[in-house]
Amino acid sequence: MTYSYEQLHAFTLGMLAKIGCPEDQAKTAADVLLSADLRGVDSHGVARLSGYVRLWEKGRINATPNVRVVHETPSTAVVDGDGGLGLVVAPYAMKVGIEKAKVAGTGWVSVKNSNHYGIAGYHAMQALDHDMIGISLTNASPLVAPTFSQERLLGTNPIAVAIPAKDQPPFVADMATTTAANGKLEILQRKGMDTPTGWVQDKDGNQTTSASGVKDGGALLPLGGDREHGSHKGYALGSIVDIFSAVLSGANYGPWVPPFVAFLEPDPNPVGEGIGHFFGAMRVDAFRPADEFKAHMDNWITRFRTAKPTPGNKKVLIPGDPERELEAIRMKDGIPLLDPVVKDLTELGARFGVKF
Amino acid sequence: MTYSYEQLHAFTLGMLAKIGCPEDQAKTAADVLLSADLRGVDSHGVARLSGYVRLWEKGRINATPNVRVVHETPSTAVVDGDGGLGLVVAPYAMKVGIEKAKVAGTGWVSVKNSNHYGIAGYHAMQALDHDMIGISLTNASPLVAPTFSQERLLGTNPIAVAIPAKDQPPFVADMATTTAANGKLEILQRKGMDTPTGWVQDKDGNQTTSASGVKDGGALLPLGGDREHGSHKGYALGSIVDIFSAVLSGANYGPWVPPFVAFLEPDPNPVGEGIGHFFGAMRVDAFRPADEFKAHMDNWITRFRTAKPTPGNKKVLIPGDPERELEAIRMKDGIPLLDPVVKDLTELGARFGVKF
Numbered sequence: 001m002t003y004s005y006e007q008l009h010a011f012t013l014g015m016l017a018k019i020g021c022p023e024d025q026a027k028t029a030a031d032v033l034l035s036a037d038l039r040g041v042d043s044h045g046v047a048r049l050s051g052y053v054r055l056w057e058k059g060r061i062n063a064t065p066n067v068r069v070v071h072e073t074p075s076t077a078v079v080d081g082d083g084g085l086g087l088v089v090a091p092y093a094m095k096v097g098i099e100k101a102k103v104a105g106t107g108w109v110s111v112k113n114s115n116h117y118g119i120a121g122y123h124a125m126q127a128l129d130h131d132m133i134g135i136s137l138t139n140a141s142p143l144v145a146p147t148f149s150q151e152r153l154l155g156t157n158p159i160a161v162a163i164p165a166k167d168q169p170p171f172v173a174d175m176a177t178t179t180a181a182n183g184k185l186e187i188l189q190r191k192g193m194d195t196p197t198g199w200v201q202d203k204d205g206n207q208t209t210s211a212s213g214v215k216d217g218g219a220l221l222p223l224g225g226d227r228e229h230g231s232h233k234g235y236a237l238g239s240i241v242d243i244f245s246a247v248l249s250g251a252n253y254g255p256w257v258p259p260f261v262a263f264l265e266p267d268p269n270p271v272g273e274g275i276g277h278f279f280g281a282m283r284v285d286a287f288r289p290a291d292e293f294k295a296h297m298d299n300w301i302t303r304f305r306t307a308k309p310t311p312g313n314k315k316v317l318i319p320g321d322p323e324r325e326l327e328a329i330r331m332k333d334g335i336p337l338l339d340p341v342v343k344d345l346t347e348l349g350a351r352f353g354v355k356f
Numbered sequence: 357m358t359y360s361y362e363q364l365h366a367f368t369l370g371m372l373a374k375i376g377c378p379e380d381q382a383k384t385a386a387d388v389l390l391s392a393d394l395r396g397v398d399s400h401g402v403a404r405l406s407g408y409v410r411l412w413e414k415g416r417i418n419a420t421p422n423v424r425v426v427h428e429t430p431s432t433a434v435v436d437g438d439g440g441l442g443l444v445v446a447p448y449a450m451k452v453g454i455e456k457a458k459v460a461g462t463g464w465v466s467v468k469n470s471n472h473y474g475i476a477g478y479h480a481m482q483a484l485d486h487d488m489i490g491i492s493l494t495n496a497s498p499l500v501a502p503t504f505s506q507e508r509l510l511g512t513n514p515i516a517v518a519i520p521a522k523d524q525p526p527f528v529a530d531m532a533t534t535t536a537a538n539g540k541l542e543i544l545q546r547k548g549m550d551t552p553t554g555w556v557q558d559k560d561g562n563q564t565t566s567a568s569g570v571k572d573g574g575a576l577l578p579l580g581g582d583r584e585h586g587s588h589k590g591y592a593l594g595s596i597v598d599i600f601s602a603v604l605s606g607a608n609y610g611p612w613v614p615p616f617v618a619f620l621e622p623d624p625n626p627v628g629e630g631i632g633h634f635f636g637a638m639r640v641d642a643f644r645p646a647d648e649f650k651a652h653m654d655n656w657i658t659r660f661r662t663a664k665p666t667p668g669n670k671k672v673l674i675p676g677d678p679e680r681e682l683e684a685i686r687m688k689d690g691i692p693l694l695d696p697v698v699k700d701l702t703e704l705g706a707r708f709g710v711k712f
Binding site: 075104145146147148149163171175196197201223232234235244247248303304309 | 503611
């Protein structure tokens with residue numbers, strides 16, 4: 001089934017109003033959530049809406065948060081999300097970073113007491129219109145085992161970096177620091193297929209190709225998959241994201257990050273408040289004239305995109321190309337939703353009196 | 357053969373004096389170079405000394421550079437390395453970043469017109485004594501093929517991040533954004549062994565396990581190895597390093613980065629000056645009190661280090677653990693050098709009248 005952007009956006013707005021979100025915050029949250037659906041990160045879009053609502057029902061999301069800066073220097077700030085939706089807290093924090101950058105050249109914001117913030121790339125891309133480079137990191141519920149660890153200690157902890165160009169579309173990298181995202185496992189599971197090697201280990205810490213490996217108590221593996229293929233690098237990257245997002249801000253880190261799913265309780269002895277994010281904004285002209293920079297970005301992008309491809313591949317992609325192309329298609333043709341998602345949203349709407 | 361730190365340091369100092377380096381700069385360069393040998397990154401230590409000298413002989417390294425800030429804002433700077441040794445330019449730029457951070461909370465420095473800067477981690481670690489997080493990136497000669505590219509367009513473009521702790525040693529990640537570093541290929545080649553999958557492609561762009569694949573016109577592969585295992589993420593990371601280091605500063609980027617080896621000429625139509633680096637320094641107390649942060653870092657490190665290991669592995673390592681342990685051993689027992697390196701340094705010394 002395919003739904004229009006407007007249809008899903010309106011439903012999301014309606015639902016967020018029902019749980020008490022102020023109108024402007026609901027609008028921001030719906031923008032962030034839907035951007036995931038448009039860009040093909042289906043696991044982080046409306047499919048997650050009922051999850052947020054369930055957390056609110058459990059009292060673990062504050063629908064009317066007082067999001068605020070609690071500490072700052074000329075180029076840094078710490079934001080307390082007051083237990084709000086990450087979809088609301090993150091855009092606020094990114095704005096603080098952008099304002100800092102206008103004055104100090106760069107702005108860096110670490111956030112505590114937040115919740116899941118949707119897709120990382122959306123927040124990084126907020127910097128582009130200001131001729132700034134945007135950076136967006138977040139920690140997440142522990143599903144990932146560091147190299148040599150049987151235990152899950154990290155989330156899929158994404159890194160997003162958005163870089164403006166001139167006539168070319170911007171460079172937008174948005175990646176989990178694992179070999180594969182959890183969403184891809186779910187797709188393979190549904191199809192009854194195995195995963196490639198290097199994606200998952202089982203509950204005993206052995207590599208497996210079972211797509212239900214994580215569900216069965218195993219773990220996702222850091223980018224690289226195993227030591228021989230550089231998993232210690234993926235582990236280090238995920239750790240850096242965790243530390244910048246949570247140890248700098250005072251959020252929970254590592255295995256203490258509260259689970260997204262409402263049926264799992266947070267650790268009774270937290271080491272911080274909520275989950276953490278980290279944002280950066282760097283004014284391009286804090287380094288060199290913006291026109292010069294953007295002209296060279298065009299040259300960079302063109303050179304890479306026109307490189308000779310390997311046998312069987314059409315062309316070299318620039319980070320952000322596939323998502324941008326999909327966004328244009330889905331804005332025009334609509335957003336496909338899987339049957340279980342349609343069912344879930346229909347039930348959610350019925351329960352709250354919002355027509356899906 | 358094993359040599360003491362003091363012996364190799366003195367030889368390096370002697371050689372750098374012969375090519376005209378001012379004494380203080382030679383001291384800094386020798387410190388950086390030797391730190392690679394101590395930490396086990398043998399390819400970036402004294403083994404590279406004759407390479408630097410050959411570049412100087414070609415007029416491609418300036419032994420008496422006027423390294424200086426050419427643009428700045430409260431939290432940023434661009435440094436012109438004036439064609440100097442990266443081993444001298446990088447510590448200068450990192451110092452600029454640290455001074456900026458003292459006032460503005462953070463400092464971010466992009467560098468142009470430089471050369472190879474030794475190991476990335478050394479520069480990031482300069483921040484630690486100031487209770488700052490240090491970041492160090494550099495681009496390098498093109499040896500890496502982006503996902504789907506037959507051409508080499510990126511260097512091994514490392515990312516280093518150093519984070520202070522309290523009673524625990526610091527977290528120090530220092531990684532090439534490729535599956536494996538070129539140095540490891542050379543070791544396998546010497547032993548006549550194949551590489552694991554995902555390290556190398558041949559000159560036609562097909563995956564190979566030949567350890568001479570890169571030498572024979574192929575390329576190193578980005579972290580992940582192939583698309584299915586996330587190589588587009590390693591490619592994106594290497595690209596971000598390239599753009600921050602060179603497009604922000606005005607250095608050469610991508611395939612235009614000048615080769616380290618003196619027998620290959622730089623591109624006759626450069627897009628910038630020399631090679632580029634990028635440094636960051638973030639004052640921990642620009643976010644939260646340093647004692648609090650460092651106590652939580654101790655907790656983070658202890659929790660990860662004591663996690664249950666996977667079958668057949670002794671323990672979970674913290675980034676920086678192996679290098680720190682090796683540094684202690686080599687400081688005590690000496691630094692092993694391979695026969696070809698000893699021969700190369702002996703000849704170098706003889707040519708310049710410096711006893712090895």
